[in-house]
Amino acid sequence: MIRKVLIANRGEVALRIIRACKEQGIRTVAVYSEADEDSVPVKFADEHVCIGPAPASQSYLNIQQIISAAEITDSDAIHPGYGFLAENAGFAELCAKCNIKFIGPDANAIRHMGDKATAKQTMRAAGVPCIPGSDGVCETLADAATVADECGYPVIVKASAGGGGKGMRLAQDRAELESAYNMARMEAQKAFGDGSVYVEKYVLNPKHVEVQIIADQFGNVVALGERDCSLQRRHQKLLEESPCVVLDEETRQKMYAAAIKAAKAVNYTSVGTVEFLYSSQTKEFYFMEMNTRIQVEHPVTEEVTGIDLMSEMLHVASGLALPFRQEDIKQSGHAIECRINAEDPERGFCPSPGKITTYYMPGGIGVRVDSHCYQGYVIPPYYDSMIAKLIIHAPTRKECVRRALRALDEFYIEGIATTLPFYRNVLMSKPFLRGTFGTGFLEEFLVD
Amino acid sequence: MIRKVLIANRGEVALRIIRACKEQGIRTVAVYSEADEDSVPVKFADEHVCIGPAPASQSYLNIQQIISAAEITDSDAIHPGYGFLAENAGFAELCAKCNIKFIGPDANAIRHMGDKATAKQTMRAAGVPCIPGSDGVCETLADAATVADECGYPVIVKASAGGGGKGMRLAQDRAELESAYNMARMEAQKAFGDGSVYVEKYVLNPKHVEVQIIADQFGNVVALGERDCSLQRRHQKLLEESPCVVLDEETRQKMYAAAIKAAKAVNYTSVGTVEFLYSSQTKEFYFMEMNTRIQVEHPVTEEVTGIDLMSEMLHVASGLALPFRQEDIKQSGHAIECRINAEDPERGFCPSPGKITTYYMPGGIGVRVDSHCYQGYVIPPYYDSMIAKLIIHAPTRKECVRRALRALDEFYIEGIATTLPFYRNVLMSKPFLRGTFGTGFLEEFLVD
Amino acid sequence: MAKKSEKVTVDEKNLSSLLSVDAIKSIFELMNQNEIGELDLEHGDVRIKIVGKNQQPAAAPATVLLPQAGSLSLTSSALSSVAPADSSATEAKTSASEAKSAPNVRLIRAPMVGTFYGRPSPDVSAFVAPGDEVTPETVVCLIEAMKLFNEIKAETTGKIVKVLVKDGTPVEFHQPLFEIED
């Protein structure tokens, strides 16, 4: 059993881990940069060690300092939280070498899922649906056309070396494919010095749906429901909810089965999330990637399943078997999480660090706040802008939205700009209330 | 349907009502005394009316002012909360006369249950178990002995006009009864000028167990689980939990049936609580009284049943039928409520009004805070000392206690003395952890 | 009753320790005892500047700048701006003008919650109008509460300066109804 956990993280997730440890009688060590000396996790942990100056590269990403801190505090485990070193296979490996339990999957699983091409190949081999398309580069237009016929139009031609939307061309039918193929090649050659392209089925305004899984060291893998994370701005999730209202029960069960298959394919242990794109039109879903860590939005799942994920993550890391099986999982009600960021929605979500002069938290039934903030806290400019997670639970989605609006109205943060007003607007918009919106919704909404 | 509710109360319960109304789209009017001008309910209500100076007799108990406030704001209902006018049958009647819906049972039910002797007679007639004893005054020692033989020793001889422990004498057997009877008569005569006494079975260190019921206007009455409120100081509840760990399932179901019977006997509508004394030794329970209002500790029931009691109370008042039946009620996990009072446990729980200079609320999984406080709030000296309710929910009692301790450790209130440290001590005591303690436990604990 | 839409924030709580006459008096005395010539204190919207009589630099007499309306609170401005709404705003305004114009301007306030009527019935003239002299027994208005019309008396002697509430308006407890002066 784990006795003492060093938390290689900061902010709300550090506090989340401390809370779980305290409730299990596990001692905690907070490591912190000089910028986080006055932070709540440092106060609430049993011990704390300063590991470096403000920049993350010299503190929260400084592996040697963190391992040393674990050694001098005699910690027997390290919890990486999310971000920073959470998906660093080398760090997980080094922990193992130093005889410190890395609280997460083993280095192989992290590495496997970290390389997107490898992950996709493994998933295909395991029978997990992936976006149909060419297995590799389409050397000729004829190749591209064959692939497009196989997976059906519309398709997207993408630069193999690509990114950031460059060398990417949509084709609605065979006629458009030729120019799309040629344009994409030209752009790819120009932008990346490499003209190779591949072809994939194009999913229009999909839902981002992910399945939370947990696996123990005895091969038990359980799916703990899905989360709809389609409310995104520039690929950043802003709001997550569970369940996803557009999934029918059959598709939902298929998705859970696929997620479990994905986890088993890499001998996964610990908590993890398998992300899918889901097309409401075709009811098809496709593997995107697997996040090999606890996620920001895990409380949404905790609220609907009644399972303390952070706590179970610690149990599994201690070598315990899962205390439940798939058939024991009951979901009740609806949960929504709003990520409150220190950003100004009026100014293009520009970060707004600084001193919180007023901090008044909402409360009452169905309201949970996970936050490391307090009145007088100075948000340092060095890290992530998320300052609080507002998590709402209610019997139905409609009641959940109303409760969320009530709680947002009660939430007062002054001294800095936050995304609170943004959520008040989004939650009252018709597309959100219908619940059918896809990942493209927010960009349109923000333009309006 | 109710459109606008005037809240004839203050503090956390006023906020609780506002939250429920907001989530249902019902407008709210806060009435307030001059001492409560800066209070959160006044801020969060849609409208507010000052109804008088600080003393409750001139504001929150001033029926005329409150009715006038309802009239000038065109409110169609009044929610009395708990305390103040909540169990004032005359007020309920006057509301009805003024065509304002009183959110609670009708005046007859309040009156019926308000008179303890009448209530007991009605309950006996309805077959609800009451403490065995004489039906009225025991005129002679022989009468007393007959009653004592019937209900079994130990018995207690009580002054009919009594109160405050005066004219009260315990008898373990027939031999002790004679002196107990005579002493009680003498004391009663001296203290109240009336020597009449009655005899009741004495329950040693009982559990205080109460059943939450809700009834609609169509005769449906549902029991929503029980609460163990045995942690009391001078008959003031300090901590409540659900379920009650010492009840076996058979007794529990019997108790629910008795509570439903009690409610039906007075044609009850709205939420209400039937309080019982329970003897762990004999597994018998006895009707004590019925509280014809929402109670302070209602969140404990909300957490384990998942039912929003305040919201259902509004629905029922609007004339809707209950959306669930007895068989739909599922209880899950364990919940504990700690009433945080502005009192100094180091100084005999002496009230400690004043300015809150630091207010840091706990958060995270399973933690709910119902409170009207904020950093900088000045607690006025005129009213109740309760400043926050910390409500914890977890799968098991053991986890619930650990989570409560974690949350208590996170809760910072400075500037005034509070009962926070008291709860930290109690929750770690062995009798509390065992859960078998009775209403006498706390007095002993505080002496130690 | 006061809908939540427009609010005037008048928070007098926090700097009150300094912004009371007693406090300033004490400061004056202390300045004198300690031969202090000038005090200049500023916080947010508040600034107090006190200059001794024989002080060279400033020939001006003792100046006391009272707080502007606006949050002086050191606590959460969100929550301390809670209460004052329509009525309180009126009140604040009047107290301010009171303070400025003449110290003998006083207020007749509502002794109860209800609806204000300045005249006994719609077709007759008002009980009192600006300029009218009143005695403690003079009925100045009616407040309707629970279907009853309650005659409100002046409770003081003086001349009505201003009627602060319109006919048929709901009034809160202690809401100012009339300005009156000696």
Added chain:
Amino acid sequence: MAKKSEKVTVDEKNLSSLLSVDAIKSIFELMNQNEIGELDLEHGDVRIKIVGKNQQPAAAPATVLLPQAGSLSLTSSALSSVAPADSSATEAKTSASEAKSAPNVRLIRAPMVGTFYGRPSPDVSAFVAPGDEVTPETVVCLIEAMKLFNEIKAETTGKIVKVLVKDGTPVEFHQPLFEIED
């Protein structure tokens, strides 16, 4: 590292404590006793300026600027007293004595987290002792981190005044190890 047991609370003067009559009284008395002619105090949006009675306007004023030090924070004392524990306490103390005694006393701090060793092996003498002169290249101690012993150099020239950490003690990043003076 610093177990949570004993804490040094850097207790902060609340703004209100400065803005009380008592506080100003004390300032006046202090000014009087110390023949200070003028006080001009400013922090955040607070500013207090006090000029003595006989103070010449043009005369160079004895200005007392109180330290900024973030110590006037209005925040929760509970939460702002968060950090300082063993090491930080030491640090605070040393910086204070630094400031008080001589400006040329400086600190050699830990450049990494690890375990401090003042000598190369248990049976030999320390790298440096109070009174020793060091140059930037002088090895002053070892810090063991991840099973590696790292030689820590003085990085400065001067005389060791005090060794602040015991052998075998875990040290945090930037924890003071030695006091050194010119």
